[in-house]
Amino acid sequence: MCIIELKNLYKYYNKGKNTEVRALKGINLKINKGDFCSIVGVSGSGKSTLLYIIGCIDKLTSGTFYFEGRDINGMKDCELAKLRNQKIGFVLQEFGLIEEETVLNNILVPTLFSKQKKIEEKRIEEICEELGILELINIQVKKLSGGQRQRVAIARSLINNPDIILADEPTGSLDTENSYKILEIFEKLNEQGKTIILVTHNMELARKANKHFTIKDGIIYEADI
Amino acid sequence: MRKGLEIFYNFLKQDKLKNIIIILQIIISVFAVTFLLVPIIKNVETMAIINNSNIGENTILFSSNFNLLISPKTYFNENYNIIKKFINNIDGVSETGTVYLASTNKNDFNLFLYDKLVCNTIKLQIQEGRWFEKSDLESNKIIPIIISDNMKSEYHVGSTIEIEMPEYKTEEMKKIKCIVIGILKRGTYMYYGSSNHTDPSVSDLFSKLHLKERIAIIPNILDFEAEYAAKDGIIINCDISKLNNIYDKINLSGIGKINTLNMLKQNDSKNVILYNESQIYQFLIVYIFIIMSIGGYTILTSLNYKRLLTIYYICGLTWQKGLKYIILKNILLILIPTILSSIFSNIIVCYFKTIYTFNIKVVIITVLLYMSIAALASVLTIINLKKYKPSEFLKEVD
Numbered sequence: 001m002c003i004i005e006l007k008n009l010y011k012y013y014n015k016g017k018n019t020e021v022r023a024l025k026g027i028n029l030k031i032n033k034g035d036f037c038s039i040v041g042v043s044g045s046g047k048s049t050l051l052y053i054i055g056c057i058d059k060l061t062s063g064t065f066y067f068e069g070r071d072i073n074g075m076k077d078c079e080l081a082k083l084r085n086q087k088i089g090f091v092l093q094e095f096g097l098i099e100e101e102t103v104l105n106n107i108l109v110p111t112l113f114s115k116q117k118k119i120e121e122k123r124i125e126e127i128c129e130e131l132g133i134l135e136l137i138n139i140q141v142k143k144l145s146g147g148q149r150q151r152v153a154i155a156r157s158l159i160n161n162p163d164i165i166l167a168d169e170p171t172g173s174l175d176t177e178n179s180y181k182i183l184e185i186f187e188k189l190n191e192q193g194k195t196i197i198l199v200t201h202n203m204e205l206a207r208k209a210n211k212h213f214t215i216k217d218g219i220i221y222e223a224d225i
Numbered sequence: 226m227r228k229g230l231e232i233f234y235n236f237l238k239q240d241k242l243k244n245i246i247i248i249l250q251i252i253i254s255v256f257a258v259t260f261l262l263v264p265i266i267k268n269v270e271t272m273a274i275i276n277n278s279n280i281g282e283n284t285i286l287f288s289s290n291f292n293l294l295i296s297p298k299t300y301f302n303e304n305y306n307i308i309k310k311f312i313n314n315i316d317g318v319s320e321t322g323t324v325y326l327a328s329t330n331k332n333d334f335n336l337f338l339y340d341k342l343v344c345n346t347i348k349l350q351i352q353e354g355r356w357f358e359k360s361d362l363e364s365n366k367i368i369p370i371i372i373s374d375n376m377k378s379e380y381h382v383g384s385t386i387e388i389e390m391p392e393y394k395t396e397e398m399k400k401i402k403c404i405v406i407g408i409l410k411r412g413t414y415m416y417y418g419s420s421n422h423t424d425p426s427v428s429d430l431f432s433k434l435h436l437k438e439r440i441a442i443i444p445n446i447l448d449f450e451a452e453y454a455a456k457d458g459i460i461i462n463c464d465i466s467k468l469n470n471i472y473d474k475i476n477l478s479g480i481g482k483i484n485t486l487n488m489l490k491q492n493d494s495k496n497v498i499l500y501n502e503s504q505i506y507q508f509l510i511v512y513i514f515i516i517m518s519i520g521g522y523t524i525l526t527s528l529n530y531k532r533l534l535t536i537y538y539i540c541g542l543t544w545q546k547g548l549k550y551i552i553l554k555n556i557l558l559i560l561i562p563t564i565l566s567s568i569f570s571n572i573i574v575c576y577f578k579t580i581y582t583f584n585i586k587v588v589i590i591t592v593l594l595y596m597s598i599a600a601l602a603s604v605l606t607i608i609n610l611k612k613y614k615p616s617e618f619l620k621e622v623d
């Protein structure tokens with residue numbers, strides 16, 4: 001089943017001004033449920049832009065975007081917010097965590113915006129256990145190492161049990177060993193049925209995915225590596 | 226609801242130090258504002274009563290000399306009659322008027338007697354019915370009475386009240402039927418007839434009527450001399466051309482001082498601290514400074530808010546709702562300290578300067594003044610964050 005479908009998608013920043021940037025120029029992309037995709041490309045090629053659009057964080061300029069068969073264009077802000085909350089988990093390069101808060105509070109952020117009454121403690125434990133951060137749960141994020149932070153970010157993206165995980169260079173600021181550990185986590189999540197889109201410029205890591213794309217100057221190509 | 230509060234609390238927690246600085250700035254400046262506003266408001270409110278009253282060129286006010294130890298704040302019948310007689314005998318004085326407090330606790334309110342001249346000169350603010358008119362004072366068959374607002378539940382305009390008063394000579398209790406002709410405004414000013422200063426001002430003439438204070442006023446037109454405590458301030462109606470003579474006589478005797486309305490007005494700006502032009506400019510400068518610095522802070526602080534807002538946005542909050550939380554935070558952060566500080570500083574001013582009583586208007590005006598700051602902070606926040614895209618922030622982080 002097709003979870004993401006982009007047709008002829010364009011994204012211009014500062015459209016019409018003299019600072020206009022044509023970040024995406026006609027993207028056609030289909031991602032099926034359960035896929036583990038990697039997207040590689042040089043800096044400035046439009047990887048993040050694409051991921052923000054797929055993650056309903058930014059709006060497209062033209063083209064169509066179907067999320068689970070629904071057209072994103074007609075959706076209201078609150079519907080998009082609900083999608084981000086329920087269906088999408090986002091992992092960023094710089095982790096996007098609240099530094100002063102504890103690991104637990106960071107993981108629970110998405111639950112602040114969901115209708116769900118309360119998340120079961122067992123579920124939090126399970127997720128943290130699996131990511132190896134259970135004993136860190138009451139520690140402030142600012143005291144953690146890079147690898148630990150990225151695990152916290154992943155735990156947060158998982159808490160509302162989304163269908164799809166979007167990771168924008170999640171290993172960008174990690175050493176090789178930690179990078180592989182994080183990649184293993186994504187592989188495991190994929191085995192459990194989650195759709196994963198991994199943006200990276202590390203070819204070694206990209207190779208582990210089962211679908212490969214490259215972006216060049218705002219155009220995406222399917223690649224075999 | 227609980228989640229909403231939690232989100233709000235998380236926004237509130239950002240930039241603690243800057244928030245504390247803002248709160249301190251507000252608390253301190255509200256104190257300055259209060260010290261300025263309290264006298265101004267009292268002056269404005271009492272001037273409104275003066276303007277409505279019949280205080281004219283030929284009206285002068287006597288206040289007893291506080292430096293004289295023998296001069297008490299209130300006089301009982303005998304002493305008082307001596308002073309009154311003395312003043313009445315001065316060439317140029319045509320009439321005098323005083324306020325008396327009936328010395329009895331038989332009535333369940335404080336009963337004040339106003340001499341005719343007081344009734345005709347001072348007009349207190351009435352919410353229902355009317356103030357004493359000439360015709361009310363002509364016959365002593367029906368005694369008109371004016372009551373305070375908190376007696377409204379028991380009496381209304383037209384109802385009768387039986388009051389009791391001791392006769393001075395015989396000490397016999399007398400019952401008098403009165404008819405209610407007016408009800409004072411709630412929380413208005415009362416003329417108690419005392420002169421609080423050797424240099425009294427317009428503001429000194431009136432005191433705010435306490436909401437719980439039950440009082441009634443009748444004109445002093447009884448057919449007997451009641452036992453009373455007379456207040457030391459005397460209203461004098463005189464021939465203005467003989468003012469110098471009256472002034473000299475009273476001055477020489479050492480019993481007190483007289484003032485014309487113009488002198489009272491002048492004393493207002495002399496007595497009252499923090500009430501002159503240069504201080505208003507100082508206040509304006511301080512106020513503008515605060516507005517600018519709080520405006521500046523809201524721009525500076527928003528970097529942290531942008532971060533939190535973006536994280537929340539990614540996790541499922543709409544941008545607009547996030548803005549609402551920040552604006553609410555701005556408003557509460559400014560208004561709550563303003564209200565608390567304003568109430569507190571008002572209490573302090575009234576405690577140290579007893580001629581002032583707590584006036585909610587001062588608090589309201591202060592809050593309105595500071596709401597403009599809250600509004601500015603909100604507008605700045607909106608301008609700053611409205612066009613802002615989360616993707617830009619994510620780029621900044623990269």
Ligand SMILES: Nc1ncnc2c1ncn2[C@@H]1O[C@H](COP(=O)(O)OP(=O)(O)O)[C@@H](O)[C@H]1O
Binds near residue numbers: 013022041042620
């Ligand atoms: N908010 C923005 N405003 C203007 N230009 C932007 C913005 N975000 C990205 N761009 C530009 O769009 C292009 C693609 O950027 P991006 O998607 O971040 O690339 P990548 O993630 O592959 O490094 C770049 O040229 C970048 O400068």
Ligand SMILES: [Mg+2]
Binds near residue numbers: 047048
């Ligand atoms: Mg990028």
